[in-house]
Amino acid sequence: MKRKTDISPQEMTDRLQSGTLSRRQFQQMLAGAGIAMVATPVLSPSALAAPADQGTYFTWGGYDIPELFAPYIEQHGEAPNFAAFGGSEEGLTKLMGGYVVDVAHPCNAVLPRWVASGLLQPFDLSQLSNWDDVIPALKNLEGSVHDGGTYFAPMDWGQTSITYREDLFDLQGAEESWGMLWDERYAGQIGVIASAGDTWWCATIFAGVDFTEMTTDENFDKVAALLRQQRPLVRLYTDDVTTLEQALASGELVAAMTWNSSPVDLKRQDVPVRWANPKEGALTWVCGAVMHKDAPNPERAHDIIDSLISVDTGRFLIDEYGYGHSNSKSFDEVSEERLAELGLTRNPSEMLDAGKFQIPLDEEFTSRMNGEFEQIKAGF
Amino acid sequence: MSEISYIQRPNRPLHVYAFGYIAFLYIPVLFLPLFSFNDSIYFAFPIEEFTTEWYRQMFEHQAMHAALANSLKVGAVASVLATVLGVFGAKAVTRYRIPGKKSLIFVIMLPLVVPGILLGVALLLMLSRLGITLSLYTVTMGHVLICTPFAMATLIPRFEGFDRAMEEASADLGANAWSTFWRVTLPMVLPGVVASLLLCFTISFDEFIIAFMLTGTDPTLPIFMYSQLRFPARLPPTVALGSIIIFVSFVVLCFSLWLRRYGVEESASDGVRP
Amino acid sequence: MTQTHDTLRGRLYAFFLRSEPVRGFALLSPTLLIMLAGMCVPFVILVAMSFWTQHVFEFDTTLSLTNYNEIVDKPMYRVLLTRSLAISGACTVATVLLAYPMAYYVAFHVHRHKMVWIVLMTLPFWSSYLLRVFAWKIILGYNGAINASFMGLGWLEKPLEFLLYSPTAVVITLTHAWAAFAILPIYVSLEKIDRSLLEAATDLGDGPVKRFIGVTLPLSLPGVIAASLLIFIPTVGDFVTPALVGGPDGAMIANLIQVQFARVNNWPMGAALSLAMMVIIAAISLLYIWTARRFTEYGR
Numbered sequence: 001m002k003r004k005t006d007i008s009p010q011e012m013t014d015r016l017q018s019g020t021l022s023r024r025q026f027q028q029m030l031a032g033a034g035i036a037m038v039a040t041p042v043l044s045p046s047a048l049a050a051p052a053d054q055g056t057y058f059t060w061g062g063y064d065i066p067e068l069f070a071p072y073i074e075q076h077g078e079a080p081n082f083a084a085f086g087g088s089e090e091g092l093t094k095l096m097g098g099y100v101v102d103v104a105h106p107c108n109a110v111l112p113r114w115v116a117s118g119l120l121q122p123f124d125l126s127q128l129s130n131w132d133d134v135i136p137a138l139k140n141l142e143g144s145v146h147d148g149g150t151y152f153a154p155m156d157w158g159q160t161s162i163t164y165r166e167d168l169f170d171l172q173g174a175e176e177s178w179g180m181l182w183d184e185r186y187a188g189q190i191g192v193i194a195s196a197g198d199t200w201w202c203a204t205i206f207a208g209v210d211f212t213e214m215t216t217d218e219n220f221d222k223v224a225a226l227l228r229q230q231r232p233l234v235r236l237y238t239d240d241v242t243t244l245e246q247a248l249a250s251g252e253l254v255a256a257m258t259w260n261s262s263p264v265d266l267k268r269q270d271v272p273v274r275w276a277n278p279k280e281g282a283l284t285w286v287c288g289a290v291m292h293k294d295a296p297n298p299e300r301a302h303d304i305i306d307s308l309i310s311v312d313t314g315r316f317l318i319d320e321y322g323y324g325h326s327n328s329k330s331f332d333e334v335s336e337e338r339l340a341e342l343g344l345t346r347n348p349s350e351m352l353d354a355g356k357f358q359i360p361l362d363e364e365f366t367s368r369m370n371g372e373f374e375q376i377k378a379g380f
Numbered sequence: 381m382s383e384i385s386y387i388q389r390p391n392r393p394l395h396v397y398a399f400g401y402i403a404f405l406y407i408p409v410l411f412l413p414l415f416s417f418n419d420s421i422y423f424a425f426p427i428e429e430f431t432t433e434w435y436r437q438m439f440e441h442q443a444m445h446a447a448l449a450n451s452l453k454v455g456a457v458a459s460v461l462a463t464v465l466g467v468f469g470a471k472a473v474t475r476y477r478i479p480g481k482k483s484l485i486f487v488i489m490l491p492l493v494v495p496g497i498l499l500g501v502a503l504l505l506m507l508s509r510l511g512i513t514l515s516l517y518t519v520t521m522g523h524v525l526i527c528t529p530f531a532m533a534t535l536i537p538r539f540e541g542f543d544r545a546m547e548e549a550s551a552d553l554g555a556n557a558w559s560t561f562w563r564v565t566l567p568m569v570l571p572g573v574v575a576s577l578l579l580c581f582t583i584s585f586d587e588f589i590i591a592f593m594l595t596g597t598d599p600t601l602p603i604f605m606y607s608q609l610r611f612p613a614r615l616p617p618t619v620a621l622g623s624i625i626i627f628v629s630f631v632v633l634c635f636s637l638w639l640r641r642y643g644v645e646e647s648a649s650d651g652v653r654p
Numbered sequence: 655m656t657q658t659h660d661t662l663r664g665r666l667y668a669f670f671l672r673s674e675p676v677r678g679f680a681l682l683s684p685t686l687l688i689m690l691a692g693m694c695v696p697f698v699i700l701v702a703m704s705f706w707t708q709h710v711f712e713f714d715t716t717l718s719l720t721n722y723n724e725i726v727d728k729p730m731y732r733v734l735l736t737r738s739l740a741i742s743g744a745c746t747v748a749t750v751l752l753a754y755p756m757a758y759y760v761a762f763h764v765h766r767h768k769m770v771w772i773v774l775m776t777l778p779f780w781s782s783y784l785l786r787v788f789a790w791k792i793i794l795g796y797n798g799a800i801n802a803s804f805m806g807l808g809w810l811e812k813p814l815e816f817l818l819y820s821p822t823a824v825v826i827t828l829t830h831a832w833a834a835f836a837i838l839p840i841y842v843s844l845e846k847i848d849r850s851l852l853e854a855a856t857d858l859g860d861g862p863v864k865r866f867i868g869v870t871l872p873l874s875l876p877g878v879i880a881a882s883l884l885i886f887i888p889t890v891g892d893f894v895t896p897a898l899v900g901g902p903d904g905a906m907i908a909n910l911i912q913v914q915f916a917r918v919n920n921w922p923m924g925a926a927l928s929l930a931m932m933v934i935i936a937a938i939s940l941l942y943i944w945t946a947r948r949f950t951e952y953g954r
Contacts, residue, residue, distance in 0.1 A: 476678025495891025
């Protein structure tokens with residue numbers, strides 16, 4: 001097959017230097033290189049992906065890190081393959097579009113919809129060595145158990161609450177409350193998450209509306225009115241944790257709605273912030289692992305899940321990010337002082353009881369809520 | 381050169397302005413390399429300590445490498461395809477009398493005057509109606525669409541610029557169309573082809589809006605960077621990579637300029653280009 | 655040769671070879687077909703979908719004007735559209751005004767190494783758009799470069815807050831990000847001006863100002879028009895810059911379009927909004943070109 005125009009790169013440079021390479025040959029090589037480039041993705045659709053025998057974990061951007069897989073890596077030599085989504089909607093849409101993974105990472109509020117999509121399969125609990133250590137309160141969330149099968153392994157849980165600057169936000173002796181984000185003294189210094197999936201819920205808590213009642217028209221209007229009232233005070237609506245943290249660090253914001261990881265990050269950078277425990281209760285969510293019905297590698301899928309609910313992973317999540325973990329033993333691995341610093345306690349059920357659990361909502365309400373919140377953010 | 385004496389006499393304020401403007405263009409870009417050595421994960425003044433930690437993290441960041449590779453692949457394929465389409469198109473519109481040529485060129489140039497978001501949205505709708513899953517192929521397709529007008533615009537002057545008598549001579553000497561194209565046309569337009577490849581590659585490599593709409597599970601580099609902006613601890617390595625890209629593209633650009641100068645001198649001596 | 659021409663195939667072949675338009679079309683067709691398939695088909699679907707409505711996860715494909723009525727009725731859409739046009743307009747004017755003297759300088763006052771200057775001006779645009787926008791966050795931020803240095807110099811007591819997360823921030827950032835698109839076309843049109851015209855004007859006793867207004871400016875207008883459109887059209891549809899530096903009052907129409915495809919999940923509404931945006935942009939651009947042409951003709 002070797003034709004006379006097939007020239008190795010080394011040969012090419014030599015011949016270019018000596019001037020024996022004809023223009024014609026050079027052009028043919030250029031054309032060849034062009035075809036090779038065009039063909040590259042065809043020939044190697046995932047040339048850079050990790051070896052195909054590892055399971056694939058489809059998760060939130062930011063959770064796609066090997067540190068969460070110490071037991072898995074020990075067993076299989078390397079981390080699973082990662083694919084990331086930016087929101088659970090996006091994740092589900094991609095799966096419904098035919099994207100196949102082994103394990104995915106939705107949160108409890110969307111769980112029933114994920115299960116109803118028919119894309120998941122129940123676990124073989126005997127393959128999950130850590131299952132017995134999972135906090136019982138987290139095992140029976142709506143949607144986790146269906147027709148006697150377990151579809152959801154809770155992994156991380158956390159809260160949406162307020163991070164505020166101890167030195168700049170004066171509570172004046174009052175209790176920490178969601179009202180801090182509605183405090184007119186700090187107009188233009190308040191940051192709020194841009195997604196209704198957090199902010200609408202927090203406003204619902206502040207309005208004193210029970211989550212089971214939040215879909216009524218009256219309560220919808222009540223919450224919308226509160227958010228409109230907050231709009232002029234808000235400097236920033238953003239989904240972007242970096243922006244919120246930077247603004248808190250610089251003092252541009254004195255209080256912001258954040259997730260658990262922000263106060264941890266900020267304290268690590270010696271910014272004097274506090275993670276509020278609002279008297280009305282913080283918004284609490286649980287995310288965890290589900291298994292795709294066509295998981296190409298069910299055994300590895302179980303190993304991924306077992307790794308996610310292991311004590312090693314738990315210790316890392318708690319210590320590095322300040323999130324809660326589903327394995328009750330994980331908390332024993334972290335010192336009392338560190339837990340206090342993170343605003344956590346040895347007894348996670350206490351915290352889970354104090355928080356307000358997100359509940360699944362129907363799709364129609366969700367779009368209505370999202371649409372309304374976009375309007376509010378735009379100032380209407 | 382008498383005109384210089386009174387029309388183009390030195391103008392001091394304008395001179396100062398020019399340097400000010402260059403500073404305005406450069407300073408923001410130079411902040412990135414500066415902050416890529418900042419010890420804190422927060423980008424704020426004053427910078428207290430410097431570190432090379434982010435560069436180390438960048439070299440270990442697998443997902444970032446994958447995104448970079450995706451962008452390189454998409455950019456390479458899109459620029460080659462767009463340039464090939466551009467060569468066909470440019471040759472057709474410069475060499476043949478085609479009825480309705482102006483409106484045909486307008487159709488091809490349309491992406492230049494359509495906002496990216498509109499094109500991205502429209503392509504997304506089409507793909508979802510056709511049931512095509514989003515992937516790097518769909519991004520590449522979108523990029524070919526926006527790059528082709530640039531390729532045409534770069535190549536048309538090149539085709540116009542050389543004497544078609546050369547092609548005719550080649551045909552008269554018995555060469556077939558293919559060999560005329562290969563041996564006469566292509567060498568003449570080669571600088572244009574290289575320029576088009578470079579331009580298309582750059583456009584694709586940096587394109588965000590269409591890629592944002594059409595990316596599947598494999599992100600291109602800009603999409604990946606955008607997702608990293610959200611995680612404080614992930615941002616500094618991203619900025620480190622950005623700094624390296626700036627540096628590399630400066631080097632590539634200078635190199636291509638040097639090449640171009642060399643090319644101009646060479647072709648000027650050939651008498652092909654004035 | 656003549657024998658092959660007797661067959662039908664031969665005749666067709668001969669026709670093909672002889673007819674210039676046919677050969678031209680044949681050569682143009684790959685490009686044209688791909689652009690048609692890639693532009694027109696999606697556009698038709700976009701138009702069709704804008705008349706549909708979204709019901710949770712399904713589309714209701716009966717044609718209706720619901721989306722357009724909503725765009726007209728709800729003030730939010732109107733305000734965001736006008737704001738986007740205003741921001742892009744301001745950015746276009748600022749970019750062209752700032753770039754013109756620069757292009758003029760290189761065209762008329764640089765005599766050696768012009769290429770170096772052009773490269774110098776375009777070099778920053780080879781870096782990532784996203785990171786350039788991000789860089790402006792560092793500069794305009796609460797304790798960013800500007801505030802930190804002004805406070806360090808004692809010119810400011812307290813950081814200027816309007817610098818970041820405001821429409822101003824969007825205009826500044828876009829003005830920087832799109833500079834190359836203004837410099838190059840203006841430079842090219844200035845460079846094309848026949849120097850003897852300027853000389854003639856001088857010989858007729860025109861001063862520098864009169865010469866500029868009478869000769870240079872009208873002749874460089876095509877470059878200015880091209881630059882304005884090259885900047886105005888894409889910036890109206892930008893959503894990265896407003897998302898990163900705009901704050902609540904700097905959000906633009908493209909941000910709203912984008913969320914229709916993501917969070918809000920109302921694709922037909924997103925389609926209708928994109929179309930409404932495109933129609934308005936096209937109308938403004940045509941009006942602008944028409945006015946500018948009239949102005950040039952009048953100038954002559």
